[in-house]
Amino acid sequence: MTDLPGRRPPPSPETAPTVREQFQNLRLLGRLLVQIWRTSPAMTIATVVLRIIAALQPIAMLYVGKLIIDEVVRLTGITAPGPGFAEWWASGVLYPLMWLIIIELVLVIGLDIVNRAMGLVDSILSELHSNQMSVELMAHAARLDLRHFESAEYQDRLERARRQAAGRNTLLSVMFGQAQNIVTVATLAAGLFVYAPWLILLLPISFMPAVLGEARFNQLAYWLSRWRTPERRELEYIRYIGATPETAKEIKLFGLGGFLVDRFRKLAHTIFLENTRVARQRAFWGAIFAAISTLTYYGAYGFIVWRTVTGDFTIGDLAFLSGSFLRLNGLFQAILLGFTQVAAQSMYLDDLFSFFEIQPGILSPEAPKAFPAPIRSGIRFENVGFRYPDTDTWAVRDLSFSINAGETLALVGENGAGKTTIVKLLTRLYDPDEGRVTIDGIDLRELSLEDIHSHVGVIFQDFIRYSLTARENIGVGRIEAAGDQQRIETAAEQSLADSVIGKLPQGYDQQLGRLFKQGRDLSGGEWQKVAIARAYMRSADILILDEPTAALDAKAEAEVFARFKSLAAGRTALIISHRFSTVRMADRILVLEAGGILEAGTHAELVALGGRYAELFELQAAGYR
Ligand SMILES: Nc1ncnc2c1ncn2[C@@H]1O[C@H](COP(=O)(O)OP(=O)(O)OP(=O)(O)O)[C@@H](O)[C@H]1O
Numbered sequence: 336m337t338d339l340p341g342r343r344p345p346p347s348p349e350t351a352p353t354v355r356e357q358f359q360n361l362r363l364l365g366r367l368l369v370q371i372w373r374t375s376p377a378m379t380i381a382t383v384v385l386r387i388i389a390a391l392q393p394i395a396m397l398y399v400g401k402l403i404i405d406e407v408v409r410l411t412g413i414t415a416p417g418p419g420f421a422e423w424w425a426s427g428v429l430y431p432l433m434w435l436i437i438i439e440l441v442l443v444i445g446l447d448i449v450n451r452a453m454g455l456v457d458s459i460l461s462e463l464h465s466n467q468m469s470v471e472l473m474a475h476a477a478r479l480d481l482r483h484f485e486s487a488e489y490q491d492r493l494e495r496a497r498r499q500a501a502g503r504n505t506l507l508s509v510m511f512g513q514a515q516n517i518v519t520v521a522t523l524a525a526g527l528f529v530y531a532p533w534l535i536l537l538l539p540i541s542f543m544p545a546v547l548g549e550a551r552f553n554q555l556a557y558w559l560s561r562w563r564t565p566e567r568r569e570l571e572y573i574r575y576i577g578a579t580p581e582t583a584k585e586i587k588l589f590g591l592g593g594f595l596v597d598r599f600r601k602l603a604h605t606i607f608l609e610n611t612r613v614a615r616q617r618a619f620w621g622a623i624f625a626a627i628s629t630l631t632y633y634g635a636y637g638f639i640v641w642r643t644v645t646g647d648f649t650i651g652d653l654a655f656l657s658g659s660f661l662r663l664n665g666l667f668q669a670i671l672l673g674f675t676q677v678a679a680q681s682m683y684l685d686d687l688f689s690f691f692e693i694q695p696g697i698l699s700p701e702a703p704k705a706f707p708a709p710i711r712s713g714i715r716f717e718n719v720g721f722r723y724p725d726t727d728t729w730a731v732r733d734l735s736f737s738i739n740a741g742e743t744l745a746l747v748g749e750n751g752a753g754k755t756t757i758v759k760l761l762t763r764l765y766d767p768d769e770g771r772v773t774i775d776g777i778d779l780r781e782l783s784l785e786d787i788h789s790h791v792g793v794i795f796q797d798f799i800r801y802s803l804t805a806r807e808n809i810g811v812g813r814i815e816a817a818g819d820q821q822r823i824e825t826a827a828e829q830s831l832a833d834s835v836i837g838k839l840p841q842g843y844d845q846q847l848g849r850l851f852k853q854g855r856d857l858s859g860g861e862w863q864k865v866a867i868a869r870a871y872m873r874s875a876d877i878l879i880l881d882e883p884t885a886a887l888d889a890k891a892e893a894e895v896f897a898r899f900k901s902l903a904a905g906r907t908a909l910i911i912s913h914r915f916s917t918v919r920m921a922d923r924i925l926v927l928e929a930g931g932i933l934e935a936g937t938h939a940e941l942v943a944l945g946g947r948y949a950e951l952f953e954l955q956a957a958g959y960r
Contacts, residue, residue: 364684368510371460382457385452387518389453389515391522392446397659398526399439400439400658401651401655402435403436404651405649405650408650410428410432413428457508468500472687472691475690476493480695482696482697490568495564499684499687505680509673512669513673513677519666520667523659523666526655531638531639538667541628542668542671545671546671548620548624549674552613552617553678553682556613559609570602573599577595628664632664635660636657639653697763697764697766697784698784700780703782703783704777706790707774709876710774710775710877712776713737713738713742715773716772717773718770720769721767721769730753733931734932735932738909739907740907741907742922742923743903743907743908743920743923744922745909745920745924746909746910746925747927747948749928752930753931755881755911758881760772762787762788763780763784766779789875790875791876791878793879794867794880794881796882796911798869799866802846802849802850802851802854803848805843805844808866808869809827809865809868811869812871812872812873827868829868829871831867831894831898832868835857835861835864840855847865860888864887864891867895876907879908879910880908880912881911892916914955919938923936923937924938
């Protein structure tokens with residue numbers, strides 16, 4: 336289907352859910368209704384009441400219409416009270432007709448008012464609901480594990496759920512409109528039943544084929560769209576890398592603009608072709624099914640006309656019955672369309688609700704132990720083994736070491752040796768598959784996550800450059816203290832970010848990043864100083880710096896670490912760095928290789944050992960000679 340590498344063929348209809356499964360999806364509407372009710376009970380009641388009023392209007396109109404016609408027919412049969420309108424009026428025979436016309440007028444004006452009020456209530460309710468959904472979605476996503484965010488499958492589900500949260504606005508009015516139409520149909524059908532019961536039987540014949548046909552196409556369209564989620568995310572991604580300040584430099588210099596446009600065009604076109612194929616089939620079968628229902632209508636119409644000719648029905652009855660049959664037919668079309676929309680959208684609702692069913696696996700225990708502050712003995716990794724989900728190689732295995740209380744430990748090792756993984760295990764972003772990590776003998780899994788996070792200050796190598804003000808960029812390190820200027824300034828001094836902020840035209844109020852107007856970008860090293868200040872916002876017992884100084888110049892790094900050492904005095908600290916000038920300042924150094932420990936000791940001991948550390952140190956030192 337596509338000439339792009341690695342692309343999958345579209346799904347075959349056999350793998351798609353059956354019509355029955357699709358009907359089952361309708362039960363999700365119940366959940367949706369509960370949510371809508373929760374959004375605003377008053378608005379929900381208002382829309383229901385308005386719709387009941389609107390639903391009864393058609394039968395009332397038709398019946399008044401019938402009475403008017405019958406009255407006119409009756410009046411044509413009586414002896415005229417006089418030649419002019421004045422005589423007719425004075426005789427009083429026109430009064431019933433006048434009242435009937437006034438009632439019809441009130442019904443028409445009333446419906447208009449009800450419809451407008453309904454539109455207003457629906458639009459308010461659906462916006463409120465959509466906002467609430469987005470908030471609940473963000474809140475739920477925030478509870479999930481890092482594992483979820485690092486998996487493509489989860490990203491697909493999140494993307495589908497997001498689309499649903501934002502795009503389900505019409506579902507609400509369609510669903511309520513459906514209920515309204517069904518009430519109208521019931522009243523009209525009851526009227527029809529009184530005159531010609533078996534006509535009712537014709538109705539299902541006229542609309543069933545269309546319902547089933549539409550249901551099938553909906554499900555195809557849904558399946559296609561679901562199947563294409565990875566491609567849609569890829570489209571988003573291509574669009575993103577093609578037009579952001581972060582990527583512009585490289586895209587321009589490598590001349591990748593054309594390549595990206597081409598890739599986007601091909602992918603978008605493939606999706607377009609598949610969608611139009613379904614749309615074309617749907618249009619064709621839709622026309623056939625519509626013709627079936629029209630034929631049925633005219634069959635019934637012929638029957639009613641015949642019964643009127645034979646005198647079984649009055650002219651008013653004819654108007655009432657043909658009008659109500661015509662409306663029923665129109666309503667069935669509307670219900671059909673609404674049903675297909677509701678059924679289609681309820682499938683998408685599954686995407687939304689099933690996202691809420693994803694549960695985090697890393698949770699605080701029911702009765703967490705108290706965090707051992709201050710730490711007395713230290714942190715221990717005991718035979719720790721860990722594999723990333725969906726991989727079969729161990730990122731770390733049989734790992735045992737300790738970081739003594741108050742000690743600064745450095746981790747060194749080649750790329751992929753497992754350094755960042757150790758940090759993720761130590762902060763319980765992941766749980767080990769084997770062994771355990773303890774603080775003062777307490778397994779991390781016995782502590783509350785909040786405690787762990789508030790006692791550990793971490794800055795990762797891929798820290799976030801928040802497009803917020805300088806103050807907020809530091810304040811987010813301890814969100815409860817984000818308004819504490821004194822604390823922010825102290826953290827900035829400790830990380831040397833104060834000199835960076837001092838040079839900004841608006842100081843701490845300066846918007847950083849290039850995303851927003853008046854934003855000011857910083858150099859890589861300057862961003863790092865700001866990020867390190869975030870770690871200092873916490874009076875954390877454990878400080879972790881995962882290669883945060885890579886972009887700092889040599890002088891700045893020496894200074895940052897001198898401060899780090901003095902601040903870390905008494906605190907337990909872990910640093911990861913590829914620079915030996917930094918590493919040698921640590922109290923003890925672990926050399927990692929392929930997820931295990933190769934060597935351990937102080938700088939002097941390791942150099943004396945003449946092993947891997949000595950070799951790597953020598954290599955780097957030689958570069959400076
Ligand atoms: N989210 C992930 N999913 C699957 N594998 C991963 C993931 N993150 C890391 N790995 C793998 O786990 C191993 C250890 O990675 P880790 O990030 O701990 O290395 P590191 O020592 O910090 O490397 P670097 O010096 O490059 O930062 C590597 O083989 C890596 O490919």
